[in-house]
Amino acid sequence: MSTERRLRLPGIAYGGDYNPEQWPEDVWAEDMRLMREAGVTMVSVGIFSWALLEPAEGVYDFSRMDRVLDLLHANGISADLATPTAAPPAWFFRAHPEALPVDRDGRTLSYGSRQTFCPSSPAYREAALRMADEIGRRYADHPAVVMWHVHNEYGCHNAECYCDLSAASFRGWLRAKYGDDLAALNHAWGTTFWSQWYYDWEEILPPRATGAAPNPTHQLDWRRFCSDELLSLCTAERDVLRLAAPGIPATTNFMVNFSIEALDYWRWAPELDIVSNDHYLRSSDPESEIDVALCGDLMRSMAGGPWVLMEHSTGAVNWQPVNRAKTPGEMRRNALAHVAHGADGILFFQWRAAKAGAEQWHSAMLPHAGTDSQIWQDVVQLGADLRALAEVRGSTTPAKVAIVWDWNARWAMELPSQPSAELCFQDLVRDWYTPLWKAGVAVDFVRPDTPGLDRYQLVLAPSLYLVDDTGAANLTGFVERGGTLAVGFHSGAVDENCHVRLGGYPGAFREILGVRADEPFPLLPGQSVGLAGQVPRGATADLWTERLRLTGAEAVATYTDGSLADVPAITRHAYGSGTAWYLATHPDPATLAAVLQRIGQEAGVRPEHEAPAGVEVVRRRGADADYLFLIDHAGHGAEIPADGVELLTGKPVDGSVTVPEGGVAVVRTQRLTYWQAST
Template identity: 90%
Template sequence: MTTERRLRLPGIAYGGDYNPEQWPEEVWAEDMALMREAGVTMVSVGIFSWALLEPSEGVYDFSRMDKILDLLHENGIAADLATPTACPPAWFFRAHPEALPVDRDGRTLSYGSRQTFCPSSPAYRTAALRIAGALAERYADHPAVAMWHVHNEYGCHNAACYCDTSAAAFRTWLKAKYGNDLDALNHAWGTTFWSQWYYDWDEIIPPRATGADPNPTHQLDWRRFCSDELLSLFTAERDVLRHAAPDIPATTNFMVMHNFDAMDYWRWAPELDIVSNDHYLLSTDPESEIDIALCGDLVRSLADGPWLLMEHSTGAINWQPVNRAKGPGEMRRNALAHVAHGADGIAYFQWRAAKAGAEQWHSAMLPHAGTDSRIWQDVVQLGADLRALAEVRGSTSPARIAIVWDWNARWAMELPCQPSGELRFQDLVRDWYAPLWRAGVAVDFIRPDTPDLDRYQLVLAPSLYLVDDAGAANLAAFVERGGTLAVGFHSGAVDENCHIRLGGYPGAFREILGVHGDELFPLLPGQSVGLTGQVPQDATADLWTERIRLTGAEAVATYTDGPLAGVPAITRHTYGSGTAWYLATHPDPTTLAAALKRICQEAGVCPEREVPAGVEVVRRRGADADYLFLIDHAGHGAEIPADGVELLTGKPVTGSVTVPEGGVAVVREPRAELRERVTA
């Protein structure tokens, strides 16, 4: 019988990183009082405290942590107790300089910040497991400890180390993958090209800086190894904690946001008892609310249910060229959007803004100005909001559309020497996601080989450059059984070894799409072509085109100019009992939105509810009720059809609910089938 490890806190957890060691002890009592005022229910502690907990090797000082945990428990605040292994102390590196990371150019990096260690270092692993074990032994039964927080943001600064120790670990990983068969590796890597054939395992090194571009499959396997190597560190610490406290769940904070792509989180997620994520806004993103939604849906899909937001910012961050402060109501909208997309906990970095250190200009729940600040008022208001939404906890998503997301495909497509260096996986996925978000259509994310696709009416693959045979067959079988699939350009091009699928484009998907391509025509930056057919007037496309001919599909749109004038650009094909669409180009936003609207309609997928532009609508599905989140990002306010109870105010809703300007409404509605039953 397996132990069920879950977070045993009522309602939606609320809090942030708490670093009392940065402050005199007399400040701690004030922290407790203010946390209670704000409605904080859980804080992460000890994340960066290794140097204080273990002042010298094997010598521990838990006096400060004892007081902190006791104080939290006395004030009814749970602790997400961290292993402090993201920041080894200076004494460790003086004793083990070989544990310092080496970059691609061969430079050894110094300690003096965070995550400056080699993930393959035996000395680091030993020290990390030792401090994790000491913490587990001391605090496994402490009543404040509700969850273990393993490490912090794995791979944020040291996703890859190119030292000789890492090279040896890479070879061990390769031997396991290829069954200790060097010929199998040579075949998979295509090493007959450029005289790269290996005759001895010791000849294989990481893809360090070299005179020309390294082998693509070498680079891809290196990305896979780096993700797995860090994952092995997480599971090793997690197992130490589980041994001491079998009932306490363990998490680590993912970084599913904009351009962080170091980890294959499909492999990581099953190893976590609770999936959690950090999310920060890009100051240059004019529609950062879409990034919140996309990443929230992806994390919910990784978790296969609710998840925790472990870090976010109340205002400006500190690590971008210009760090934008949040506007009125934005912090609240951001937080409740995360809840709408599946978060059962909202936390921030950090509780009290630091007065010293690298992140002293990072916003916090308690800012430098103290309680006489707008941020503090917003923090207190958000605590009240989350208490009002307690019953939402545990509810899920009713999505009938799935988007294929694969880190291997992302890594492979963004390697050098592609037909176009302008392709960015997350940008391409977001281009397809955005019109669905604007239309209020719920979305899950899936792997290419995800089973049980029949729960979806429509599957979208905006960018699936790499796909293995099993993934391609899984998507084809979904269409054959009656599903609808839409595929974006340059998909299906290579197999899992980054070998081009011969015979024409789009490779693995030629048959189900009913098209055959013989040449790729990527467009130059700023270049575009016109589109005609069943598309909006003045439709255009940029970034990519390819010459295809129909082998069963019908042309929905063709190019009007350029070298491919008259060639199909968007196609539709009946395959088995289903339908497969191909977008062989990158349409302008209006045209893409129109195409996806038609695809959704033909697949029988309808928007959640008609809402004005700029109003986000999301539904979470509970056992006995649905929760309709309405978030006004445009700042105009709205009147939306709804019936039930508005949870943030407690007021009944009959016919419609008012969403304040720049505000949020959350309506508990009877489940649709229950409403139909009552009406009947």
């Protein structure tokens, strides 16, 4: 968070999206009373109110918003005031039909939902900035407004638009990237293949639907452009708001756990005063608490410290095939786990459950059933919990392990025509993250080129298919200087232009890993191979194998069957003053956990605190104390060694603390060094 523009609220912010325009005005007084009862301190307002704020072009009506903000302030509740630009009104599209988005098949999509605009539309940009300016100037000095909420979930439904306006903007982005040198683009895209050479910039189009596989570098640059195009809209609105109110911080809500169309948030985070995220559980995920932790650590890493959870749900969402309700205690565990992983604000979508509209079956803080409901009781309890944890605000999480996360590598690996379509970047990273989480090992996320890797004892690169020379040199230097690096299969294979690094795999990392593969052998769905060596008995692997030979490394495990029987599968190599490991396959979970445990132990990595299986342990570090979060996901309860004060109950802790079944304990302890905390 910016030291100049930061969220000036005491304690941990608590609340949710507030949409009073959906309700008669006589309901608002009840909203205020119930917000105070729940301990709400901040709500997001105006996110989808464009049609009411500007009923006709250039005609504004802020009377309702004036009354809402005045009412919030009178009740001691702060506002995260949004620019409502995620949902342009119908009149805008009647006037500017060219601003509607076009899909890759050439279909123009209609308005009638949200985010139905082309990010490259000049008409949309002009209208959005005009609205941001009106809001910024009108409310710059309103005492309720403590943060600007720019837009909402950029790219959620319109990360890509393939219209002619987007095509022209794409060409402009390419000309800037390649220095107006068309030959440089042709080289980067490898356009001699399939007669794709371009002789004029006007010949270049977005990667629209074609009869065969499109050019991978064309697609990769397109994804980069789409992320940058939306970022340019975000920063343009931010600048308008900063001009009106220089001291009010600005945010926009990320969505780090969503699909390949996600934006490159490493580029976005430095542009915001406060980094925030929306996180929703997937009903099909049997261990969704791991995703909560992973996304929290990723957000904390991008923010460089505390961040804000802008949205999550009290219960079910409305957009999955089956939207399961949360089990007893799950909402509280989720919310406090976000705090454990760095969140200084806990907000929901939304305050009052809608009775009409596309999200009428999305849960809320105040459900359809009203206050006579379990959700309401849980919401009130969570408000009390967060008040009890106020002193945690601003504390950080020390970590000695880093995982490399790169959106360019993710986009590139998940493009068509790979050796295997079964590979998913997020799944591979989570597979490596999970045993660390279960062991209570704190994790940061880094880019391949993040400076200062020497502060970590261990760096893991589970899936780094694409890496540029700078990133590869940064990871190599980390090992040379004494660090321990572990690399997953199919990493280092291509450069930033998706060109294969010749000479054998794993490309950029052959030398430091001390291995060379001449051919990948991806496995079919359901196929597995056995592993033998310094791995658990009965170890197996699936998804991927490689014909690997040693060029200095030692074999830790080999395949026991299949076409690569006796070929190395997991290797270890002393390089410079450090050590580099290669996992040329995808071990079963128990084997992967055992291998990562050995790698971590050799690197000197230790858990934050001992705890039984099923109890998540996270430490946040304050200026004068540490805060030990203990979260029981197994439902068995636990007795954990600790000394200090349990903040949720206010009771002293002398020797041990009881974590209730399915519950949470947060102990303020003496501030420890990393080494003390690890032993």
